[in-house]
Amino acid sequence: MSELFDEVDEEVRREQLKKLWDKYSLYIIAAAVLIVAAVGAWRGYQYLEAQKAAEASAAFEAAIELADQNKNAEAEAAFDKIATTAPxxxxxxxxxxxxxxxxxRDPKAGAKMYDELAADRSIGAELQELARVRAAGLLVDTDSYPNMLQRLEAATKPDATFRHTARELLALSAWRANDTTAARQWLDMIAGDGETPSALRQRAEALQALLPPVAKS
Incomplete structure (x- = not known):
């Protein structure tokens, strides 16, 4: 008797499934087609992105080779092209x-380009800071100490990634401006930072030796 009930239940389930299929089969097939199409589109997108990345990598390597050969104008043009077309x-x-x-070829032109990068929030705070420090490095021999301070003071904070270079540039700028008080301030900050690189610390000590002794009160 139980086998008979099982057969009836099975027949009922089949009938219910058939009704569901008849009612929703078009929707099920359409959903399956959409899923297959979406997966195919995503795979195609991944392939195209990989192709773009490979092409950009090759172009970047070629531009680096031009730079290594001191073909600065050609290298600059190649990097400019990558900057507008690559991922x-x-x-x-x-x-x-x-x-x-x-x-x-032109430190001021380079500094201007770095300044544009420093103002571009889309590249991220760390790269903005790097660009700001590099621009200042190009201008340290020509720009005034107040201008250098405005450029770099935020980059000298204890948690700033490029604080060591920023402090050294400000110390050098202050020394060139005969502002021994400011120069000593930055050199003391360099000396007091336990993470200051040894080579930079040595340069700071050499610059410190050029400063006049502190006047005794």
Whole structure:
């Protein structure tokens, strides 16, 4: 008797499934087609992005070779092209390299390009700070100490990534401006930071030796 009930239940389930299929089969098939199409589109997108990345990598390597051969104008043009056509990561790197190549022929032009990067929030705070420090490095021999201070003071904070270089540039700028008080302030900050790189610490000590002794009260 139980087997008979089982057969009846099975027949009922089949009938219910058939009714559901008849009612919703078009929707099920359409959903399956959409899923297959979406997966195919995503795979195609991934392939195209991989192709773009490979092309950008090859172009970037070629531009670096031009730079290594001291073909600065050609390298700058190549990096500029990458900066406008490549995926976002390569665009940022290319802009940084293009600024470096421009600096080799014209420091002010290079500094201007770095300043543009420093003002671009889309590249991230750390790269903005790097660009700001590099621009200041190009201008340290020509710009005034107040201008250098305005450029770099925020980058000298204890948690700033490029604080060591920023402090050294400000110390050098103050020394060139004969502002021994400010120069000593930055040199003392360099000496008091346990994470200051040894080579930079040595340069700071050499600059400290050039300063006049502190007047005794």
């Amino acid at each position: 976002s990561g390569y665009r940022i790197l290319a802009r940084l390299r293009a600024a470096g190549e421009a600096a080799a």
